[in-house]
Amino acid sequence: MSERNEFEAIVIGAGQAGPGIAAAKAQQGKRTALIELDRVGGTCLNHGCKPTKALRASAVIARHVQRGPEYGVHVDGTVRIEFGEAIRRVHTMIDTMRRSLQDWLDGVDGLEQFAGVARLETVPGGPHLVHLDTQTLSAPEVYLDLGGRAAVPPIPGLSEVDFLTEVELLNLSDLPEHLVIVGGGYIGCEFAQIFRRFGSTVTIFAGERVAAREDADISELVAGILTDEGIRIVPGRTSSVAAHADGVAVTAGEETVVGSHVLVATGRTSNVDLLGDAHGLAVNARGFIEIDDRFATSVPGVWALGDVNGHGAFTHTAYQDSQILLEPSRSLAGRVTTYAMFTDPPLGRVGMTVAEARTSGRRVLKAEVPMSSVSRAILDGETEGVMRILVDADSEEIIGATILGLHGDDLIQILSFAMQAGVRYPQIRDALPIHPTMAEFIPSILGSLQPL
Numbered sequence: 001m002s003e004r005n006e007f008e009a010i011v012i013g014a015g016q017a018g019p020g021i022a023a024a025k026a027q028q029g030k031r032t033a034l035i036e037l038d039r040v041g042g043t044c045l046n047h048g049c050k051p052t053k054a055l056r057a058s059a060v061i062a063r064h065v066q067r068g069p070e071y072g073v074h075v076d077g078t079v080r081i082e083f084g085e086a087i088r089r090v091h092t093m094i095d096t097m098r099r100s101l102q103d104w105l106d107g108v109d110g111l112e113q114f115a116g117v118a119r120l121e122t123v124p125g126g127p128h129l130v131h132l133d134t135q136t137l138s139a140p141e142v143y144l145d146l147g148g149r150a151a152v153p154p155i156p157g158l159s160e161v162d163f164l165t166e167v168e169l170l171n172l173s174d175l176p177e178h179l180v181i182v183g184g185g186y187i188g189c190e191f192a193q194i195f196r197r198f199g200s201t202v203t204i205f206a207g208e209r210v211a212a213r214e215d216a217d218i219s220e221l222v223a224g225i226l227t228d229e230g231i232r233i234v235p236g237r238t239s240s241v242a243a244h245a246d247g248v249a250v251t252a253g254e255e256t257v258v259g260s261h262v263l264v265a266t267g268r269t270s271n272v273d274l275l276g277d278a279h280g281l282a283v284n285a286r287g288f289i290e291i292d293d294r295f296a297t298s299v300p301g302v303w304a305l306g307d308v309n310g311h312g313a314f315t316h317t318a319y320q321d322s323q324i325l326l327e328p329s330r331s332l333a334g335r336v337t338t339y340a341m342f343t344d345p346p347l348g349r350v351g352m353t354v355a356e357a358r359t360s361g362r363r364v365l366k367a368e369v370p371m372s373s374v375s376r377a378i379l380d381g382e383t384e385g386v387m388r389i390l391v392d393a394d395s396e397e398i399i400g401a402t403i404l405g406l407h408g409d410d411l412i413q414i415l416s417f418a419m420q421a422g423v424r425y426p427q428i429r430d431a432l433p434i435h436p437t438m439a440e441f442i443p444s445i446l447g448s449l450q451p452l
């Protein structure tokens with residue numbers, strides 16, 4: 001090993017956790033390597049959160065324009081939705097953000113960047129070895145921010161057609177005529193609504209049901225929002241896929257739908273396999289690297305952050321992993337995981353679902369209001385959805401919340417911050433809310449809790 005390749009810290013993956021760790025290690029004066037096989041910014045920046053939410057912004061505007069007459073706003077002349085322009089807007093924005101991240105990394109003193117697939121060979125007592133195509137690096141500290149990729153389910157015929165994952169879908173320049181989506185999770189629902197609003201025919205093969213991680217009644221509300229916009233939801237697991245003269249035929253049970261494009265959105269798989277077979281790390285049955293509360297893996301000197309440790313599946317969890325790691329007094333224990341599905345209206349979620357609360361063994365109280373009773377939602381003409389809060393009757397802690405509706409993605413954070421701070425529900429119930437806002441119903445429904 002030449003001295004040139006001996007580092008004090010190596011970070012593999014420049015996604016949501018890697019860049020911050022790499023910069024911090026370099027700033028601590030450690031000679032640090034950051035290795036990325038693709039583009040900096042990982043899934044979120046290149047083909048995840050950010051491009052989808054930028055594209056969603058165009059889809060939301062399209063919807064507002066279409067709904068204008070309901071509000072007395074008429075756009076005279078033709079309204080055209082140009083998918084090509086919308087996707088170019090997305091790419092321009094993402095390119096700028098990626099350049100800015102790259103410029104920031106390039107400016108970190110003591111940080112050396114490498115391109116390629118890193119294979120890890122752990123060595124008892126360290127330093128560990130990281131192999132690239134033409135060279136091997138070593139370091140006593142290795143940080144893994146490997147993320148994941150679309151899982152490709154073993155559906156007969158799928159591998160023989162040109163199916164899309166989110167990567168290819170976001171690289172289309174022409175609008176699909178009929179987008180068939182296999183999987184009704186967050187990716188399936190978000191893309192379904194976006195492409196429908198641009199004018200595609202959209203069919204979701206939803207598996208069990210859309211948004212299946214949520215309570216069944218919430219899934220039903222989400223399904224209603226999507227079907228009201230003309231999206232067809234076919235229940236059941238996709239059993240076969242085949243090439244067809246008009247595109248691709250997708251079948252579940254008795255139902256076959258022929259689409260021009262098929263998107264596979266049936267979950268994610270971890271990138272741990274890319275490390276090769278000499279990493280020696282304990283990996284669980286789902287492919288996640290096992291860690292303790294401070295991200296230490298089963299091999300001393302190796303830490304795992306972000307999606308690959310299975311303790312979060314979001315950008316904010318991956319990024320927070322890096323913040324926790326860098327502050328020795330913090331740990332993963334007690335993190336209140338919260339997330340949103342960015343349909344329009346969005347679904348905000350934190351803590352337990354009703355189904356989980358029922359089996360928790362706690363005495364649980366529930367407060368709920370349909371958005372059709374929330375003044376601001378009525379005034380804004382956005383009455384789909386529901387606001388629901390679950391409380392532990394004995395400890396008075398908030399233990400879960402679901403907000404499907406206008407600003408649900410932001411409103412939910414009032415509750416997640418309260419949960420993180422250990423606030424008792426009467427403190428929020430007795431707060432003074434502003435009228436007429438969506439948040440005003442959070443205190444008011446906490447005054448009408450009922451046993452679950």
Ligand SMILES: Cc1cc2nc3c(=O)[nH]c(=O)nc-3n(C[C@H](O)[C@H](O)[C@H](O)COP(=O)(O)OP(=O)(O)OC[C@H]3O[C@@H](n4cnc5c(N)ncnc54)[C@H](O)[C@@H]3O)c2cc1C
Nearest residue numbers: 013015016037042043044048049118147306307313314315
């Ligand atoms: C379509 C879509 C929409 C999403 N929307 C949201 C959203 O709205 N909000 C949200 O919070 N989350 C969203 N997510 C999830 C979010 O993108 C991920 O949770 C997040 O990117 C995980 O960050 P990470 O750092 O763990 O991994 P990643 O961002 O995937 O980064 C890992 C990096 O490691 C690199 N890498 C892996 N193995 C190696 C190796 N051996 N050598 C070198 N480099 C390697 C990869 O190339 C990648 O760049 C979305 C995901 C998708 C697919």
Ligand SMILES: NC(=O)c1ccc[n+]([C@@H]2O[C@H](COP(=O)([O-])OP(=O)(O)OC[C@H]3O[C@@H](n4cnc5c(N)ncnc54)[C@H](O)[C@@H]3O)[C@@H](O)[C@H]2O)c1
Nearest residue numbers: 183184185186187206207212237238265266267313340341
């Ligand atoms: N807003 C957000 O934060 C956001 C948005 C998109 C993605 N993500 C992240 O990406 C991850 C993956 O999202 P996803 O939607 O791919 O996965 P998911 O796990 O949320 O949903 C996949 C769905 O596909 C179904 N399915 C599996 N096999 C099927 C088959 N053969 N036929 C029909 N349906 C089938 C499953 O039952 C499941 O309901 C999420 O867990 C999340 O962490 C986050």
